[in-house]
Amino acid sequence: MLEHLHRMGLRAEHMYLAGAAGIGLSFLSWCLSRRLAYTGIDRADRWGIFVGEWAPAFIALGNGLRGYEQ
Template sequence: MIALLHRIGLRSAYLQIASIGAIGLCIGLWIRAKTVDQAERGNAERRALFVGLWPPTLWLVGDSLREVE
């Protein structure tokens, strides 16, 4: 799977930048969750936590691609 991603042009730096971007998105969503009313807050916090799971995954796929490069 990693070799296929490399062949189609995906590079490790792209995924590592996406990982850092996902951290920023998570922080932004978390801050936004604090500004919505109480009825919507639970859903907004769950969305921020879900996005918070992306950075480690993206970073590890990027590390795997770096080994192929």
Template sequence: MVVRLLHRTGLRSNHFHLASLGTIALCVGLWVRAKTVDQQQRGNAERRALFVGLWPPMMWSIGESLRDVE
């Protein structure tokens, strides 16, 4: 139901597959940035990078579901 709604709004599987790759790059960028902050803020920055690291499989799965609808 949600996947069909996404398809009707014009989103396609390629959009979500590219978003998945983009979130991998964002995660790596946040992780590298976490190494440059001071020790007090490093834990928060690393947790942020780990949180963003959970997004790529979700985006890829949504893209695969949309590909089935297409």
């Protein structure tokens, strides 16, 4: 899988950037869900956690690609 991602042009830096963006998006989705949905803090927490789970996956892929690139 990492070889395929590498051949597609994705690099470790791209995955690290996606991980950082995922952290920011998690916070943003929590804030927006809390203020705009009016469904309570529980739903905002679930959105923040759902989006926040993407960041470690992107960072792990970045680590894998970094090892593949070396």
